[in-house]
Amino acid sequence: MDFDALLASVRGPVGQKTLVVTGAGVSLASGIPTFRGPDPGAVWANDVTEKGTWAYFKRVPHESWLWYLKRFELARGAKPNDAHRALAAWEQWQRRQGREFLLVTQNVDTLHEQAGSQALVKVHGSLDRARCTQRGCKQGPPSGTLPMAELDFGPLHADPSPESVPRCPACRSRLRPHVLWFDELYTEHTSYQFEHVLRTAKYATLVVFIGTSFSVGITDRVSEKGLLNGARVISIDPSGVSPHQGIQVVAERAEVVLPRLVDALAA
Structure with missing residues (x-):
């Protein structure tokens, strides 16, 4: 998927509901190693x-x-990088458009909060x-x-x-x-908001995965065909490899393509 197609997908129709799921790759440019x-x-x-x-x-x-x-x-x-800041700006753009937006992160760092994201679920807990x-x-x-x-x-x-x-x-x-430890369930604690994430995924019209290896439970559940009701699904990953059939890939680093995306939205 090229940049123009990504931009068109994010702009989408009036009333678009967007779910973004981030993994460790979004914090790599901030100096935090991935798993x-x-x-x-x-x-x-x-x-x-x-x-x-x-x-x-x-x-x-x-x-x-x-x-x-x-x-x-x-x-x-660590400090937020350009990807974290762009995601916060994307959320603000969605709000100005009167659209629903939820950012779900697998990361336990606090970089999304530091960057200004508010519609945020930390589905694996928080280091603080x-x-x-x-x-x-x-x-x-x-x-x-x-x-x-x-x-x-x-x-x-x-x-x-x-x-x-x-x-x-x-x-x-x-x-x-x-x-959240590897031998525990998402239902262990209410702050993981697992059911809220699944409900949001069910009604989302656009789902964007960023910097995730699709190797943990939440990405498997959100990307299930039976859960997503016809949503367009995109993965931003520099490898350019699609993890599942039907997921379009933007072969760019998040800290490069996301600032360009929000600049184009604001233009």
Whole structure:
């Protein structure tokens, strides 16, 4: 798909409902390694399917926390790139047109928020939040979280052990990162807004995937033919490879093509 066809699809008919789904590729230009991508910093090979699990946390909660904190620190120093800013501008253009728009990100970084996106669902959680492991606690599932900035990781860094893992201020159970692990379900926490995403996908007339490998549950569900009711589906991916039949590909980097797109919309 060339740029003119992309622009025409985004402009679309009056009343178009747009769903955008972003993956790790949209944050690569901000210096955050992907999980599965071809970039040198990709962490997929680092036993992610073992360490990114509830089972691993239960076995060695201190090692789980240290593994996540290392990645979180890298993400905290990152800044939004041109793709993040363009997506926020795209949302504003949609609003001015009186059109529905939802941005769903698989990323746990905070770059979309920093760039100004408001119609945003973080379907895999967020690195700036933690939650209690005790279900029903006000700081835990199904809906509770607390700011990561309020936690003291000094004891954990000084003497890593299960006993030095931060505790919930409400019930003293262990705290965990507020992220969706590989052995968990999207229904684990209401903030993932899984049902809202599926409802939006069902009624969307345009679905755009950006920087995703289509290797996690949310992309599989959203791209299902039985869910999408005749929506045009586009993937922005520099590889130029279509992940599924019927998905048109824009072979460009997101940080290059998206600013050009919003400039054309505003013209």
